[in-house]
Amino acid sequence: MNSVSKEVELPGAFLLGAGAVASRIVGMNAELMPLVLTEAEGRPAVNGSYWSSINPADGQCLQEKYSDKFSDCNFGLLANLYACEGKPGQVIEVRAKRRTGAESLVGALRKTLEAHYPDKSLALGGTFVIQKGKAKIHIMPREFPVCPLHTNDDVNSWLKHFEVSAPLICQSVLVSRDPGLDLRVEHTHCFSHHGEGGHYYIDTTPDTVEYLGYFMPAEFVYRIDRPQETHVIGRE
Known part of the structure; x- marks a missing residue:
């Protein structure tokens, strides 16, 4: 890093x-x-x-x-x-309760930006806390798979999925639209002070979930070590 x-x-x-x-x-x-x-x-x-x-x-x-x-x-x-730079400054505060749609908080933010600015590529980074409720996460197995994973179903079968409890501290990077850099458009991991954490998908308690987050728009997007051959498997 x-x-x-x-x-x-x-x-x-x-x-x-x-x-x-x-x-x-x-x-x-x-x-x-x-x-x-x-x-x-x-x-x-x-x-x-x-x-x-x-x-x-x-x-x-x-x-x-x-x-x-x-x-x-x-x-x-x-x-x-x-x-x-890690300095104090203005941020975007997001407060949300009770999920009514099929999107996660991150997916809803990203798709709202994409719909509002269809001709632009906007990136946000930040931290949000799941204050109440539970969430679905995955953790990779300790060993690499012995056979190639050719489909999303292959990937999901290999990963280990868990339901974890609030409070969860989530770190997220999202881009409203890939500007042609072969980006993963959203990626969020979470940790906690009670020993649970991993790759965040979505809350599993839509009626009771509560979120509080702080985000900053990015001025630049950098793509480091872009692969010559790519795929879209395992990006959801």
């Missing part, structure tokens, strides 16, 4: 978002909730990230502080990150 901050021309940036742990370092797959103040001249990085894996003892969610075991700020596979 220190390299990413330099690539996006904001050395020393504060980064948040959703990604995967560096499996070569951790020794397995796991979900990563990045919270990193990257290194700057005369100051080391501060890593406050969390990660969630499948507990081999009981097959349940195991959430830990990333920095408790791994002092570096590496990640693997992919990450969708929002970079900022």
